[in-house]
Amino acid sequence: MEKSYDPKSFEDEIYKQWESEGCFRAERDDNKVPFTIMMPPPNITGQLHMGHALDETYQDTLIRFKRMQGYCALWLPGTDHASIATEVKIVEQLKKQGIEKESLTREQFLKLAWDWKEKYGGRIVTQLKKLGSSCDWSRLAFTMDEKCSRAVREVFVNLYNKGLIYHGNRIINWCPQCRTALSDAEVEYVDENSHFWHLKYFIEGSDTEGLIVATTRPETMFGDTAVAVNPADERYKKYIGKNVILPIVNKPIPVVADEHADMEYGTGVVKITPAHDPNDFEVGLRHNLPVVKVMNEDGTMNELAGKYCGMDRYECRKAVVEELKALGNLVKTEPHTHSVGHCYRCHTAIEPMVSKQWFVKMKPLARPAINAVLDKKTSFIPERFAKIYFNWMENVKDWCISRQLWWGHRIPIWYCDDCGEVICAKEDPTVCPKCGSSHIHQDEDVLDTWFSSALWPFSTLGFPDDTSDLEYFYPTDVLVTGYDIIFFWVARMIFSGIEHMRKVPFRYVLMHGIVRDEQGRKMSKSLGNGIDPLVIIDKYGADALRFSLLQGVATGNDIRYSDAKVQSAAAFINKVWNASRYVLSNCEGRQIKDIKEVKLNHADKWIISKLQSAIRDVTLALNKFELGIALETAHDFMWDDFCDWYIELTKSALWGDDENKKDGAIAVLVYVLDSALKLLHPFIPFVTEKIYSEMPTAKGRIMLAAYPRYNSRLTYRKEAAAFEGVMDIIKAVRALKTETGCAPSKKVTLYIVTESKRLISANENCILRLAGASAIKFVSSPEAAGENAAAKVVSCATVLVPMGDLVDADKERARLEGELDKVLAEIRRADGKLHNSGFMAKAPKKLVDEERAKLDKYLEMKERIEKQLSALG
RNA sequence: GGGAGCUUAGCUCAGUUGGGAGAGCAACUGCCCUACAAGCAGUGGGUCACAGGUUCGAGCCCUGUAGCUCCCACCA
Numbered sequence: 034m035e036k037s038y039d040p041k042s043f044e045d046e047i048y049k050q051w052e053s054e055g056c057f058r059a060e061r062d063d064n065k066v067p068f069t070i071m072m073p074p075p076n077i078t079g080q081l082h083m084g085h086a087l088d089e090t091y092q093d094t095l096i097r098f099k100r101m102q103g104y105c106a107l108w109l110p111g112t113d114h115a116s117i118a119t120e121v122k123i124v125e126q127l128k129k130q131g132i133e134k135e136s137l138t139r140e141q142f143l144k145l146a147w148d149w150k151e152k153y154g155g156r157i158v159t160q161l162k163k164l165g166s167s168c169d170w171s172r173l174a175f176t177m178d179e180k181c182s183r184a185v186r187e188v189f190v191n192l193y194n195k196g197l198i199y200h201g202n203r204i205i206n207w208c209p210q211c212r213t214a215l216s217d218a219e220v221e222y223v224d225e226n227s228h229f230w231h232l233k234y235f236i237e238g239s240d241t242e243g244l245i246v247a248t249t250r251p252e253t254m255f256g257d258t259a260v261a262v263n264p265a266d267e268r269y270k271k272y273i274g275k276n277v278i279l280p281i282v283n284k285p286i287p288v289v290a291d292e293h294a295d296m297e298y299g300t301g302v303v304k305i306t307p308a309h310d311p312n313d314f315e316v317g318l319r320h321n322l323p324v325v326k327v328m329n330e331d332g333t334m335n336e337l338a339g340k341y342c343g344m345d346r347y348e349c350r351k352a353v354v355e356e357l358k359a360l361g362n363l364v365k366t367e368p369h370t371h372s373v374g375h376c377y378r379c380h381t382a383i384e385p386m387v388s389k390q391w392f393v394k395m396k397p398l399a400r401p402a403i404n405a406v407l408d409k410k411t412s413f414i415p416e417r418f419a420k421i422y423f424n425w426m427e428n429v430k431d432w433c434i435s436r437q438l439w440w441g442h443r444i445p446i447w448y449c450d451d452c453g454e455v456i457c458a459k460e461d462p463t464v465c466p467k468c469g470s471s472h473i474h475q476d477e478d479v480l481d482t483w484f485s486s487a488l489w490p491f492s493t494l495g496f497p498d499d500t501s502d503l504e505y506f507y508p509t510d511v512l513v514t515g516y517d518i519i520f521f522w523v524a525r526m527i528f529s530g531i532e533h534m535r536k537v538p539f540r541y542v543l544m545h546g547i548v549r550d551e552q553g554r555k556m557s558k559s560l561g562n563g564i565d566p567l568v569i570i571d572k573y574g575a576d577a578l579r580f581s582l583l584q585g586v587a588t589g590n591d592i593r594y595s596d597a598k599v600q601s602a603a604a605f606i607n608k609v610w611n612a613s614r615y616v617l618s619n620c621e622g623r624q625i626k627d628i629k630e631v632k633l634n635h636a637d638k639w640i641i642s643k644l645q646s647a648i649r650d651v652t653l654a655l656n657k658f659e660l661g662i663a664l665e666t667a668h669d670f671m672w673d674d675f676c677d678w679y680i681e682l683t684k685s686a687l688w689g690d691d692e693n694k695k696d697g698a699i700a701v702l703v704y705v706l707d708s709a710l711k712l713l714h715p716f717i718p719f720v721t722e723k724i725y726s727e728m729p730t731a732k733g734r735i736m737l738a739a740y741p742r743y744n745s746r747l748t749y750r751k752e753a754a755a756f757e758g759v760m761d762i763i764k765a766v767r768a769l770k771t772e773t774g775c776a777p778s779k780k781v782t783l784y785i786v787t788e789s790k791r792l793i794s795a796n797e798n799c800i801l802r803l804a805g806a807s808a809i810k811f812v813s814s815p816e817a818a819g820e821n822a823a824a825k826v827v828s829c830a831t832v833l834v835p836m837g838d839l840v841d842a843d844k845e846r847a848r849l850e851g852e853l854d855k856v857l858a859e860i861r862r863a864d865g866k867l868h869n870s871g872f873m874a875k876a877p878k879k880l881v882d883e884e885r886a887k888l889d890k891y892l893e894m895k896e897r898i899e900k901q902l903s904a905l906g
Numbered sequence: 907g908g909g910a911g912c913u914u915a916g917c918u919c920a921g922u923u924g925g926g927a928g929a930g931c932a933a934c935u936g937c938c939c940u941a942c943a944a945g946c947a948g949u950g951g952g953u954c955a956c957a958g959g960u961u962c963g964a965g966c967c968c969u970g971u972a973g974c975u976c977c978c979a980c981c982a
Contacts, residue, residue: 036941037942039962208928224976231951247982249981251981292982295982298981298982303982306982343934369981370981371980374982418910420910421910424977424978425977428978436934516976537946551918552974553918584920585918585919585920585929586920587919587921589911591911591916591975593918595918596931597917597918597930600931601931603944606944607945611941611942611945613943614942615942619941662920676941677946681946688940735946750943764947768945768947771947771948774935774936776936776937777937777939777946778937805939859926862926866962869963871961871963871964873909874962875961875962876925876962877925
């Protein structure tokens with residue numbers, strides 16, 4: 034093995050080997066239980082960012098774990114065409130070349146989009162590989178490939194035929210920049226400082242009397258078709274049924290009574306603009322008001338705004354306010370903060386607008402989707418996210434699915450130009466089925482990107498055909514994603530799966546948080562605080578990045594990226610590397626024995642037992658999707674138990690002459706390292722694979738090896754516990770040296786008062802080496818160590834070290850008294866519990882026994898310390 | 907208006923069936939000893955936001971309060 038850990042020198046190579054050997058492939062195997070994860074498809078516009086890195090790390094860790102456990106583990110990757118995001122990008126690119134989208138034909142534009150897909154769609158895939166993602170690339174899907182497109186058609190037609198998709202003139206969110214409708218989920222609300230303009234609308238026939246409306250959007254007044262007051266509002270009752278004159282246009286509009294008008298808010302009088310406000314739209318429906326649209330698709334005013342025709346909506350706002358002021362209609366202007374919806378892709382303020390669009394009727398789909406989660410057919414982890422899901426599902430409005438874009442799945446609707454028939458078909462029709470005319474044309478719009486991603490768990494497995502893959506891999510096991518796309522994606526997959534597959538798409542939804550910067554801010558382009566995972570991988574390796582993203586995470590919580598975390602992760606991996614070098618260099622030229630063939634000493638049994646609990650705990654945590662806890666357990670075992678203790682413990686044997694002892698130590702080192710590497714593999718796949726390839730025990734690839742299983746026969750409870758007493762002695766001597774200022778390298782003679790002489794003798798070499806001692810002398814009382822001895826009391830012994838001048842009797846007494854205090858506190862605690870009748874009556878027996886044992890131990894230690902103190906005089 | 911999360915060592919965070927407060931980083935002391943100075947050994951450091959309650963026992967469960975963050979709805 035190379036002397037230093039250098040991830041760059043092997044990560045790419047190992048990935049290529051895995052790939053060429055087909056390690057990632059998952060084919061139906063009826064002798065195995067399937068375990069399936071569908072990768073949330075990254076956008077083809079995307080570049081790998083920390084959010085992906087976290088998401089992929091979670092998934093890869095889980096899928097590797099399950100694969101090693103013997104499941105038929107399928108992790109299916111893919112990319113999303115990202116209709117609106119991609120179109121925005123391409124339009125931007127065109128603009129740079131001075132080309133307007135409108136100057137291109139649809140076909141020309143789509144050609145550019147496909148070119149984009151070819152050019153950049155694969156970029157993210159290459160980047161995912163750098164992380165070590167073990168997905169089945171042979172199944173790489175794309176939301177607009179043939180498979181997925183067929184599924185989209187099928188689903189659209191089914192929903193249409195069931196009456197769950199309809200075409201309607203309703204108020205939608207319009208993005209004047211992208212010039213398309215958006216769903217409610219695609220609108221982000223931001224608080225903005227604006228004004229509340231109080232405008233006086235005169236009563237018809239009066240020059241003085243009028244109603245004062247309060248509005249934040251004076252430019253929409255051209256579309257006002259009424260003013261509303263609350264029916265219970267005494268101030269305005271007398272005006273109900275009368276007309277007011279709409280300023281500037283001088284048109285009479287009625288005063289209507291409607292609950293929508295809040296007596297407490299504003300002036301209590303609301304101008305009603307049905308075409309440009311969702312609430313007003315509803316009022317309009319109740320009162321049969323005309324719907325007057327006064328804006329164009331690009332956010333400019335139309336001809337109904339008279340002289341303001343063609344003016345931008347915000348320019349118009351200013352101009353209208355000026356004119357109203359001049360006309361004497363502006364009564365008051367007050368500052369006002371309100372939230373304004375923005376397009377989630379281009380961040381332009383959206384315009385609520387009446388428009389004819391395609392909608393999915395949500396109520397019938399939402400109910401079963403709610404029940405599925407209530408019935409735990411799908412469970413959210415952590416559970417609290419189910420509440421967010423329920424809240425959204427219970428209040429969901431119909432889903433606007435048509436987009437006035439070109440890049441996406443075209444809506445499978447045709448219109449007959451001759452008879453007006455509307456045709457919804459899975460296959461492109463050539464003639465009208467009703468009148469036979471060939472003059473038909475397809476709906477111009479495309480579908481919301483999320484319409485196709487909603488089908489992802491089954492469209493990628495061959496739906497609508499009854500494929501063997503669908504039967505075997507569906508429903509999938511766990512969906513791993515961030516809590517920020519519950520509405521966009523998770524919820525829609527759930528109702529789609531239930532509706533079209535009759536089964537929920539996944540059993541668990543594992544939610545993780547978002548990766549923030551070192552100051553806790555969201556990483557974003559505009560802040561420029563994003564960290565490029567590829568740069569980090571280049572610097573520290575993919576394993577270190579993966580490790581750092583999982584270390585210390587609690588499921589569902591946000592995490593903060595920091596370079597220091599990656600550095601400490603790299604330090605750990607370096608530790609693994611070097612420990613492996615130690616083991617492997619000692620293996621050279623030797624026949625490696627099995628641990629069953631060698632005589633195991635206390636230390637061997639201790640580390641083997643420790644390994645068993647680590648295996649048990651890591652597996653338990655991973656099964657509960659607690660990746661942070663699993664990683665911590667594996668990390669602590671590797672570093673604290675194996676490296677810091679066991680490896681050091683083997684040195685006397687390995688550097689000695691007894692070949693049997695060497696064989697024993699090496700057998701255990703190899704066995705434990707082999708297991709530990711496997712335990713760690715799902716988290717840090719590259720380095721474990723690299724080291725494994727050098728192991729004398731290696732059989733094929735570690736990624737395909739069996740995950741270690743807890744073996745109770747390898748748990749030597751008694752010997753392991755006894756050995757911890759030996760470790761206590763070693764720790765005591767080390768501490769004594771530091772506390773008395775004795776150089777650690779100085780070899781000292783240990784005087785030990787103990788009842789466990791046999792145990793200590795058997796481990797004498799370990800104690801001498803690790804404690805830095807030259808000899809052990811068993812004595813019957815502390816005085817035998819002489820006057821200048823410093824002492825420590827541990828559970829199985831009193832350890833004394835003669836320190837000559839280094840020991841100051843007063844200091845030594847103070848130190849011992851300090852230790853006595855600690856022991857006394859423990860005695861009080863345990864004794865208190867044991868004298869608490871409630872505790873004795875109600876606590877489990879096991880706990881009571883443990884407390885009793887502790888009390889005995891501490892009482893004994895107390896005695897020893899007191900003896901030592903009295904020896905000091 | 908509704909809901910969620912967070913508040914634990916100087917910093918970043920774990921602590922998932924209630925049973926002796928933990929890690930990493932930082933700090934301090936001492937060590938280049940043939941796996942590793944990306945290291946080793948040791949030390950110090952906490953009223954677990956606050957106030958109540960349940961319990962033999964609460965960082966953990968319940969109620970309330972405060973601060974911070976987020977989501978949803980409303981916003982004429």
